[in-house]
Amino acid sequence: MKDDSVKHPQAAAEFLKDRAQAKWHDSAIWWVRQKRDAQAKQLPEWEELRRLAREIKAHTLSQLDDYLAQFEANAQKNGVTVHWAADADEHNRIVHGILAARQVKKLVKSKSMLTEECGLNPYLEQRGIEVVDTDLGERIVQLRHEAPSHIVMPAIHLKKEQISELFHKELGTEAGNNDPTYLTHAARANLREHFLTADAGLTGVNFAIAETGGVVVCTNEGNADLGTSLPPIHIASMGLEKIIPKLEHLGVFTRLLARSAIGSPVTTYTSHFHQARPGGEMHIVIVDNGRSDILGNEDFYQSLRCIRCGACMNTCPVYRRSSGFSYSYIIPGPIGSTLGPSRDMKKHGSMAFACSTCGSCSNVCPVKINLHEQLVLHRKKAFDQNLLPTGKKMGLLAMRFLTQHPALFDLGGKVMRKVVPIIPESLTRHSAWSRAGRDLPPMPAQSFKEQYQQRSQNKKDKQDKKDKEEQQ
Amino acid sequence: MSTRDSILARIRQNRPQATALPDIHAVPFIRYDNPFEAFATLIRNLGGDAVQLAAGQSVADIVASRWPDAGRTVDLTLPEHEEVSDPHAWHDVDVAIVPGQLAVAENATVWVSHPDNHFRSIYFLTQKLVLVVPRDAMVDTMRDAYARIDMAEHGFGAFISGSSRTADIEQSLVMGAHGAMAALVIFV
Numbered sequence: 001m002k003d004d005s006v007k008h009p010q011a012a013a014e015f016l017k018d019r020a021q022a023k024w025h026d027s028a029i030w031w032v033r034q035k036r037d038a039q040a041k042q043l044p045e046w047e048e049l050r051r052l053a054r055e056i057k058a059h060t061l062s063q064l065d066d067y068l069a070q071f072e073a074n075a076q077k078n079g080v081t082v083h084w085a086a087d088a089d090e091h092n093r094i095v096h097g098i099l100a101a102r103q104v105k106k107l108v109k110s111k112s113m114l115t116e117e118c119g120l121n122p123y124l125e126q127r128g129i130e131v132v133d134t135d136l137g138e139r140i141v142q143l144r145h146e147a148p149s150h151i152v153m154p155a156i157h158l159k160k161e162q163i164s165e166l167f168h169k170e171l172g173t174e175a176g177n178n179d180p181t182y183l184t185h186a187a188r189a190n191l192r193e194h195f196l197t198a199d200a201g202l203t204g205v206n207f208a209i210a211e212t213g214g215v216v217v218c219t220n221e222g223n224a225d226l227g228t229s230l231p232p233i234h235i236a237s238m239g240l241e242k243i244i245p246k247l248e249h250l251g252v253f254t255r256l257l258a259r260s261a262i263g264s265p266v267t268t269y270t271s272h273f274h275q276a277r278p279g280g281e282m283h284i285v286i287v288d289n290g291r292s293d294i295l296g297n298e299d300f301y302q303s304l305r306c307i308r309c310g311a312c313m314n315t316c317p318v319y320r321r322s323s324g325f326s327y328s329y330i331i332p333g334p335i336g337s338t339l340g341p342s343r344d345m346k347k348h349g350s351m352a353f354a355c356s357t358c359g360s361c362s363n364v365c366p367v368k369i370n371l372h373e374q375l376v377l378h379r380k381k382a383f384d385q386n387l388l389p390t391g392k393k394m395g396l397l398a399m400r401f402l403t404q405h406p407a408l409f410d411l412g413g414k415v416m417r418k419v420v421p422i423i424p425e426s427l428t429r430h431s432a433w434s435r436a437g438r439d440l441p442p443m444p445a446q447s448f449k450e451q452y453q454q455r456s457q458n459k460k461d462k463q464d465k466k467d468k469e470e471q472q
Numbered sequence: 473m474s475t476r477d478s479i480l481a482r483i484r485q486n487r488p489q490a491t492a493l494p495d496i497h498a499v500p501f502i503r504y505d506n507p508f509e510a511f512a513t514l515i516r517n518l519g520g521d522a523v524q525l526a527a528g529q530s531v532a533d534i535v536a537s538r539w540p541d542a543g544r545t546v547d548l549t550l551p552e553h554e555e556v557s558d559p560h561a562w563h564d565v566d567v568a569i570v571p572g573q574l575a576v577a578e579n580a581t582v583w584v585s586h587p588d589n590h591f592r593s594i595y596f597l598t599q600k601l602v603l604v605v606p607r608d609a610m611v612d613t614m615r616d617a618y619a620r621i622d623m624a625e626h627g628f629g630a631f632i633s634g635s636s637r638t639a640d641i642e643q644s645l646v647m648g649a650h651g652a653m654a655a656l657v658i659f660v
Contacts, residue, residue: 028642028643031643032643043578045499045501048499051494052494052496052499055491055493059491059493062488062489062490062491063487064483065480065483065484068480068483069480078627084474084475084476084479086478086479090475136641136649137640140640153639153640153643154640155640155641159642160641180641180642180646181646183641184638184640184641185648188649191650196560196563209623212623221636221638221649221651222636222652225592225595225596225630225651226593226596226650229592229595229596230559230560230597240479247618248619249496251615251617252496252615255613255615264518265514265518265579265633266579266580266633268518268633268634268636268637269596269630269631269632269633269636269651271628271629271630271631272623272628272630274627275589275628276627277559277590277593278589286479288479292479292486293486295483295487295488296485296486298488
């Protein structure tokens with residue numbers, strides 16, 4: 001489970017202590033962003049796809065109750081049992097109820113951020129059920145007793161040496177063998193045993209289709225498929241915002257998801273579950289857990305369009321340089337930084353400030369959520385609710401005073417330009433804005449305003465001169 | 473009030489302003505001059521391969537020449553084939569030859585869906601997956617694909633592209649995560 005007492009600035013500073021790893025983290029994730037761009041450029045209709053996705057989701061949210069009811073009715077027609085959970089606890093009770101009634105000893109789970117959000121694993125483990133996460137990255141963090149640090153790449157914060165050491169201890173692999181292929185295939189052999197001996201499988205849901213009453217799950221590893229085609233019980237946990245109206249709309253979303261998420265044209269498996277396997281049963285748990293409240297908030301309901309691709313984190317300069325563990329909510333990065341504070345401003349308020357308002361997240365989002373604008377609005381809310389640390393609050397108040405008094409602002413700038421160059425470095429080195437390798441920039445001779453005025457004046461002089469010459 | 477009804481009531485109360493559903497068919501999507509070429513190029517990058525059956529050649533010939541030392545082989549494209557009652561019974565299949573109903577050029581996926589869902593596990597348990605697709609069952613994009621498939625038909629269906637893969641260890645791409653280690657698409 002995620003530690004919700006994390007404060008972003010402190011946790012980020014901690015992450016940045018290991019400069020080499022932080023640099024690797026940044027470049028590995030940026031590479032995924034570049035792959036996403038390459039994929040987007042291959043489709044002339046890319047921007048149209050984003051527009052369609054945005055509009056389909058916006059429409060669905062405006063009639064969400066109708067579509068959910070339609071989905072439920074169609075799923076029931078397929079022989080699927082549909083459950084409703086108001087919150088995390090009810091979700092966990094329902095899942096445990098299904099498993100306990102059938103004496104399930106072992107559950108194989110595909111990666112699901114919703115079950116992370118609900119804290120399902122510890123809930124079931126406390127009740128004697130063995131839970132095996134089967135996505136490789138998720139399995140790695142499970143063995144380390146950690147939460148995922150990224151929603152698509154759960155173990156992106158780790159180096160292969162750390163994974164090798166973990167597997168040596170947990171799976172008996174050769175000590176010091178850091179080869180990713182060797183390690184992956186060792187995990188494959190181990191998890192196959194679990195797939196073949198599990199009594200039930202649980203998956204998340206990428207898309208739920210109202211028209212057909214089925215759910216779609218996308219993985220590259222095939223873990224959702226092994227976990228649902230072998231055990232007799234399939235439980236699918238879905239957030240209620242996962243609905244799309246018709247089958248044909250999948251033709252928009254399945255084109256956007258993997259391209260945005262991992263820069264690949266598609267995931268290896270895009271599986272459509274409408275019925276249990278023969279002799280088995282299928283359950284779908286529809287979870288609210290705060291979503292219907294966000295729906296009623298005009299400023300923030302757009303975040304419910306999210307398809308959880310993670311493109312916003314991959315492009316975010318702050319996420320890449322601070323890692324998922326610097327965020328207090330289970331979903332990190334820009335989308336988590338709006339969802340978290342929407343849920344609980346007191347716990348997750350610091351996340352909205354982990355943002356440079358560069359807007360890159362909004363520009364890559366496949367469903368065009370106005371992420372950076374939402375983060376600015378959350379900051380205002382945090383300020384209004386008096387939730388900022390005193391230093392930050394005083395700084396903002398001072399800034400407000402200055403910007404409301406232009407003459408004072410000019411004077412302040414003038415003083416800074418004179419004083420900063422003569423302050424000894426030993427005094428500036430320990431400020432929040434400065435650390436080793438990031439010195440204060442040289443002070444310019446003029447303020448921006450002065451430069452702008454100067455330039456306008458020069459332009460005017462030039463024009464006047466030209467006019468005069470033409471007159472002569 | 474039940475949880476269901478209270479959730480639906482809260483949603484009804486919080487519904488954002490109504491907006492229209494867009495017409496996804498009004499937008500031109502990409503078309504490929506040579507869909508097979510596009511498909512084959514892509515699938516090679518995704519840990520798979522695609523070939524067209526030559527005259528006088530059989531699927532079995534191609535499979536035998538590619539994997540001469542193959543272990544247990546199951547061919548679901550034959551009218552008479554092995555059947556099992558428990559999906560676990562496929563656990564030691566080395567090569568599975570399965571019918572694919574449709575291929576998509578833009579992402580090198582093949583749609584699989586079988587009338588007998590007992591066979592569902594074989595796609596994922598097998599070490600090597602061979603998908604046999606009719607040459608004319610090729611569409612450009614996923615939009616065309618969804619227009620052609622019937623979801624109610626079998627209760628389960630999947631688009632499969634290449635081999636099972638992961639990049640969860642330091643972003644190194646590894647083929648063979650849980651599903652098939654190799655995938656071959658044969659157009660017949």
